[in-house]
Amino acid sequence: MVRLDDAVPARLKTHGTTFEVLVDPDGALALKRGDAVNLEEILAVEDVFENASRGDRSAEEDLQKAFGTTDVTTIAEVIIKKGEISLTAEQRKQFIENKRRQVIEVIARNAINPQTKTPHPPARIEQAMTEARVNIDPTKSTDELVKIAMKAIRPLIPIRFEEVEVAVKIPPSYAPKAYGEVAAFGKLSREAWQNNGAWIGVVQIPAGMQTEFYALINRLTKGEAETSFLSIE
Numbered sequence: 303m304v305r306l307d308d309a310v311p312a313r314l315k316t317h318g319t320t321f322e323v324l325v326d327p328d329g330a331l332a333l334k335r336g337d338a339v340n341l342e343e344i345l346a347v348e349d350v351f352e353n354a355s356r357g358d359r360s361a362e363e364d365l366q367k368a369f370g371t372t373d374v375t376t377i378a379e380v381i382i383k384k385g386e387i388s389l390t391a392e393q394r395k396q397f398i399e400n401k402r403r404q405v406i407e408v409i410a411r412n413a414i415n416p417q418t419k420t421p422h423p424p425a426r427i428e429q430a431m432t433e434a435r436v437n438i439d440p441t442k443s444t445d446e447l448v449k450i451a452m453k454a455i456r457p458l459i460p461i462r463f464e465e466v467e468v469a470v471k472i473p474p475s476y477a478p479k480a481y482g483e484v485a486a487f488g489k490l491s492r493e494a495w496q497n498n499g500a501w502i503g504v505v506q507i508p509a510g511m512q513t514e515f516y517a518l519i520n521r522l523t524k525g526e527a528e529t530s531f532l533s534i535e
Contacts, residue, residue, distance in 0.1 A: 309346035314385030474499030
């Protein structure tokens, strides 16, 4: 369940009565978009209210009349999908800012400058989004917003989503412990264990995560691993 302090009311007026549930705004908006959401995880309390701010619970007969059931999760789903999610001005501002940060992070981790084959710093992406006046609509998913942002900033900076393949050779003294983290970082396209215990693999990763990947390799092997940039898909 979401914390009560982080919850906002979702409200639906039907059959002459107002019904409210307290929900996580992000999860509620995701459900409203049609995403698969666990209702129990986004409800702050398992109650339906006539007025949540006063703590006035809805009468069972009103619930039965309006929804044909008194089951809270069933009713909450209807309220969220058909009703409105109430955000204060401050909550909406914070929610939009959080969404904006998510969009910037996704782009920074997955995109590169195709001219230099290097990632764009988040600050550069943010500046381009500001210049392009990218509107962050809180009702849209992060994936949708990333597509909108990418389309808007392409005329301003050279950018595109790409993946790279990096060949890695880890010495025997580090291979057994390092293997798990390296393999989990991206998608293994090839791998082999050598007779001396060294591990060789080709890892496919988002182009924008190259710096992070090389830092991981250096940390796990104290700089003794060998890496080779292979290609960009």
